[in-house]
Amino acid sequence: MTIRLEQDRLAADAVDYEELIQRDRVHGSLYTDADIFQKEMRDIYESQWVFVAHESEIPEAGDYVRRRIGGQPLIVARGKDLKVRVMLNRCTHRGNMLCQSDAGNATLFRCSFHGWTFSNDGRLQGVSFRGGYEQSLGELRSELGLAEAAQVGTYGGFIFANLTGDAGDLEDYLGNAKDAIDRLVRMSPAGGIDLSAGWMKHDNNANWKVVNEVQVDGYHPLFVHESLYKAIKPAKVDYSSDELRVAVRDLGGGHSEVDYTAEYQAQDREFIWFSGIPRSRVPNYIEAMEALHGPEKTHDILVEGPPHTFIWPNLFLAEMQVMYIEPLSVEQTIQYTAPIKLLGAEEMSARIIRQTEGAMGPAGFLIADDAEMGERNQVGLHAQEPEWVLFARGFDTEKIEPRGITSYDRTSETSQRGMWQHYRTLMTETSND
Amino acid sequence: MTDIQAIATPTGSVPAELVDFVVHEARLADENRYAEWESLWADDGIYWIPTGDHKDPQTQVSFVFDNRHRIGSRIAQLLSGRRHSQTPPSKMRRQLTNFEVLSDEGGEVELAANFSLFEHRYTTTVWAGRYLYRLRHTADGLSLVKKTVLLINNESAIKTIAFIL
Numbered sequence: 001m002t003i004r005l006e007q008d009r010l011a012a013d014a015v016d017y018e019e020l021i022q023r024d025r026v027h028g029s030l031y032t033d034a035d036i037f038q039k040e041m042r043d044i045y046e047s048q049w050v051f052v053a054h055e056s057e058i059p060e061a062g063d064y065v066r067r068r069i070g071g072q073p074l075i076v077a078r079g080k081d082l083k084v085r086v087m088l089n090r091c092t093h094r095g096n097m098l099c100q101s102d103a104g105n106a107t108l109f110r111c112s113f114h115g116w117t118f119s120n121d122g123r124l125q126g127v128s129f130r131g132g133y134e135q136s137l138g139e140l141r142s143e144l145g146l147a148e149a150a151q152v153g154t155y156g157g158f159i160f161a162n163l164t165g166d167a168g169d170l171e172d173y174l175g176n177a178k179d180a181i182d183r184l185v186r187m188s189p190a191g192g193i194d195l196s197a198g199w200m201k202h203d204n205n206a207n208w209k210v211v212n213e214v215q216v217d218g219y220h221p222l223f224v225h226e227s228l229y230k231a232i233k234p235a236k237v238d239y240s241s242d243e244l245r246v247a248v249r250d251l252g253g254g255h256s257e258v259d260y261t262a263e264y265q266a267q268d269r270e271f272i273w274f275s276g277i278p279r280s281r282v283p284n285y286i287e288a289m290e291a292l293h294g295p296e297k298t299h300d301i302l303v304e305g306p307p308h309t310f311i312w313p314n315l316f317l318a319e320m321q322v323m324y325i326e327p328l329s330v331e332q333t334i335q336y337t338a339p340i341k342l343l344g345a346e347e348m349s350a351r352i353i354r355q356t357e358g359a360m361g362p363a364g365f366l367i368a369d370d371a372e373m374g375e376r377n378q379v380g381l382h383a384q385e386p387e388w389v390l391f392a393r394g395f396d397t398e399k400i401e402p403r404g405i406t407s408y409d410r411t412s413e414t415s416q417r418g419m420w421q422h423y424r425t426l427m428t429e430t431s432n433d
Numbered sequence: 434m435t436d437i438q439a440i441a442t443p444t445g446s447v448p449a450e451l452v453d454f455v456v457h458e459a460r461l462a463d464e465n466r467y468a469e470w471e472s473l474w475a476d477d478g479i480y481w482i483p484t485g486d487h488k489d490p491q492t493q494v495s496f497v498f499d500n501r502h503r504i505g506s507r508i509a510q511l512l513s514g515r516r517h518s519q520t521p522p523s524k525m526r527r528q529l530t531n532f533e534v535l536s537d538e539g540g541e542v543e544l545a546a547n548f549s550l551f552e553h554r555y556t557t558t559v560w561a562g563r564y565l566y567r568l569r570h571t572a573d574g575l576s577l578v579k580k581t582v583l584l585i586n587n588e589s590a591i592k593t594i595a596f597i598l
Contacts, residue, residue, distance in 0.1 A: 201590035227515035
């Protein structure tokens with residue numbers, strides 16, 4: 001039984017989200033209202049599945065990383081039983097933050113305030129001067145282990161958690177986005193990815209939904225990234241061409257993608273997604289892939305490449321990078337970016353790290369400008385007129401495909417409409433309780 | 434990796450030529466004089482902003498790990514007039530102090546300095562940390578072989594660094 005005084009009754013529960021989120025437009029206040037942000041954290045981040053870490057970050061017993069869900073501090077740890085747990089980073093005695101390091105390995109977490117210790121599976125181990133309590137140590141231990149996320153699940157090494165236990169089955173939640181994780185993992189001849197190269201962390205003065213929207217936006221590159229394409233190198237595909245076979249797709253469940261598959265297949269060139277490097281640069285990778293898949297399938301995989309898929313509400317498979325966000329307030333979001341190392345393809349690793357730094361993060365040729373747009377967007381949204389933000393592009397180009405609502409006009413706002421329709425469902429369900 | 438704790442040459446005996454060079458470099462960066470700044474670099478230059486003080490750039494991601502070619506790309510993008518995250522450009526002033534010579538051999542000098550940087554763009558942001566320079570003596574004077582920026586907050590989320598840090 002949880003008593004949550006301030007959060008049980010939120011002003012934002014009374015808002016009519018069906019009015020604020022229409023088919024082709026959403027209300028600007030959804031990006032700027034602090035009460036709505038609180039409700040989002042409760043009804044989306046704390047009540048649904050969210051990405052928290054990748055298994056490769058905590059490979060050994062005792063490994064842990066610190067994360068947040070909706071402002072709540074967490075420890076994601078692999079216990080000595082090798083099970084991954086997502087625990088709230090709060091001593092069960094007086095509420096001190098238990099773990100201060102971003103990452104490490106520990107058998108025990110010791111509270112610095114009064115010396116209580118917890119094992120890396122969350123059980124209370126020791127209580128200093130334990131004679132001071134009416135209960136026995138055994139009773140204290142059974143009652144005062146660390147709080148845990150009610151549900152933890154992994155798919156393709158990605159660890160997702162849900163704090164409340166109401167989120168249903170993980171694979172149901174992933175839905176059509178599951179294939180995107182498969183598409184990423186199949187790039188590795190050893191069937192796995194590794195994020196041990198670490199994260200770049202980027203502080204954005206923008207609402208978390210603004211940060212998400214641009215990740216699957218095929219309309220902005222020619223404008224926001226003009227300086228890169230003109231001064232350094234052309235985009236990997238010609239965004240100015242109406243013949244471009246790039247699909248924008250609403251996968252359902254808030255997930256969406258920009259799908260380059262058809263364009264890449266039509267060009268039938270390998271590594272378009274990776275600066276067009278020749279096979280001769282990565283001979284061991286090619287050999288390992290062909291040993292596993294044979295030459296034809298290997299060619300297909302290297303043509304089709306990794307996914308460009310957003311997984312609701314905070315994970316983005318950005319081709320050879322993994323990105324995720326932590327919303328800190330209605331106007332502040334931390335964006336994390338890690339290069340992907342493909343297991344069994346070590347000769348790709350240094351190249352992927354350098355590609356990540358070139359394009360992504362606070363100094364990246366791409367993302368620094370996306371972040372700038374996000375911050376300008378946040379300022380602009382404080383103007384009260386016009387009230388609406390438009391997502392009306394490309395309705396008449398959409399068709400229903402097995403993977404979802406798809407537009408082959410790369411500038412369609414199909415992906416953002418998908419996010420918003422799912423958001424509307426989640427925010428409305430809880431309002432009507 | 435350089436031991437940044439090393440007690441090196443006392444500040445008073447750091448050659449003025451070295452201090453003058455990095456103060457000039459700082460001024461060009463502060464004033465967004467991109468082409469002049471680029472001209473300080475040696476052909477094998479490395480501009481590095483790691484995500485921690487003890488990272489290996491071959492296995493761990495950095496904020497910036499530019500070889501000379503990519504330094505050129507960075508400057509070309511800034512000069513394009515369409516680098517939105519520097520349009521308008523930051524106004525900056527940085528202070529360099531606590532100079533130390535960490536090594537001096539084979540015509541190359543490693544110089545360290547603390548810095549604080551006040552950057553204004555919409556709001557004022559304070560950046561602080563330590564610069565590690567590798568400078569090469571050439572027939573045409575000094576050239577910049579490596580500049581490492583150890584931000585004090587490099588393990589945390591940082592604001593956009595589209596300017597020259």
